Amino acid sequence: MVKTIKVLAISGSLRQKSSNTALMHAIVGLARENMVFTIYNGLGDLPHFNPDLDVDDGPVSVLELRSQLNEADAVLICTPEYGNGVPGVLKNALDWLVSSGQFMNKPTAVVTASPTPMGGDKAHDSILLTLNMINARIVEEGTMMIPHINLKLNNEGVITDVLTKRGLISLLESLVRACS
Template sequence: MGNRKKVVAISGSIRECSTNTNILENLASFFKDDIDYSIYDKIGEFPHFNPDLDDEEGPKVIEEFRQELNEADALILCTPEYARGIPGVLKNAIDWLVSSGQLLNKTVAVITASPMVAGGEKAQASFLQTLEMLNANVVKNGTLVISSVGTKLNSKGEATDKDTRLALELLVESIITEIKKKKAPLT
């Protein structure tokens, strides 16, 4: 991979035509050519977390997920708010990382998007506590709540609201700045 940096994004919604996934797809335009940006889209395939399955012979999809995150310099998580929390499918994915430590000191940004006026804040607060417990490095300017998302993005997830677009650009810039500070490991 050389000096190239890798950013992996995960949507907390597995719904087809998800606003959260659309937001992540549109973030790709904010990254420069020296950053590999991809969206990991297999969390809907994960088995329910079970510590009895979390061993050397664990589920293949989980091993692939962990490897993807091991190779990533940063992670961007974009999620809706369900019942004032994050969707179960995203929490399940995070639970699979507790014992393996992929989030330890990992550069992370978190976006919550909700159609509700006050939506997203409760989910984000709860999610940030989980990420803190796992010692993730949530970067300065690396959190964003997009309430009333339908008034700020078009159906393709493109920011039509100037302030939202600027906030998304700042979030990406913060991720890039943080990962470029880290030196490549010696091989």
Template sequence: MRAGSGNAAVLGTVATLTETTTFTGLGDLPHFNPDDDRDPLHPAVASLRAAIAAATSVLICTPEYAGGLPGSFKNLLDWTVGGGEIYGKPVAWINASSVAAPTGGGDAHDSLRKVLTYAGAEIVEEACARIPVPRAAVADGVVVDPDLRERIAVAVKRLSEGG
């Protein structure tokens, strides 16, 4: 949700490399409640599910927060389970954290793997990457460092080939 983040810059960079849709409604999603996972869905949930259904693959960029997935992102994932749109969908993630954390974001990605596996997503291992993006490598919402851009492009190519 933080516009100036390395994760946002990775997604902005991906948008310059390939046709993409970025889901920007994370902050609009209601708290997940199984009782509300029925028609009519909250408009933000319907938008999320429609975006996933229309996608040929899904690329996720999320930071680790307090040793796991940020609560708002876990909430988004919870909304993906009941709809089934992510089932069988090729999915990968890029870890853009440039902060030296004890796990390098590994705990968040372990949680992400668990939820995505439960939801039936097809994790494209070759496309999952740790590409630390320091603030100095970002300008105008995209990664400008050529080496980092190339690593992002490789991950995107692998995701498209894995699906």
């Protein structure tokens, strides 16, 4: 019997027509049948991180994020780069998880996609630093930067670049292996 792997997928963008959100959905479409994805849609609902509010009966939106992470076997994050860094809303979500332990040894894959030639390298490096600090287990071969995303994903959210598609399938396989 093949084990079901529950993956929480998070886009680091709030933009409705975000290429990273479209990419996240395209990645979900590439996954094995035994991978069940929950798309986290509460990024914009989280209050600004405040340690005084980080208590057992804290904000409902924070408790919901933590609950979804607790239920997940693994995490997939797709993020753009804003201002040479991680988008503020995604960093804020991660700040809410620093003291709670939901990411502790949780297999995690990170994809950073950008229309620029660098592929969001600064955001990529920054999010990996934060995830390592909160003890997420970044899976081997579980990170990918995609430059020129607008040339590799069409308007319907379909990955049109064969090498990008292969790389993402390999990334998902790495996530599966990490959960076995």
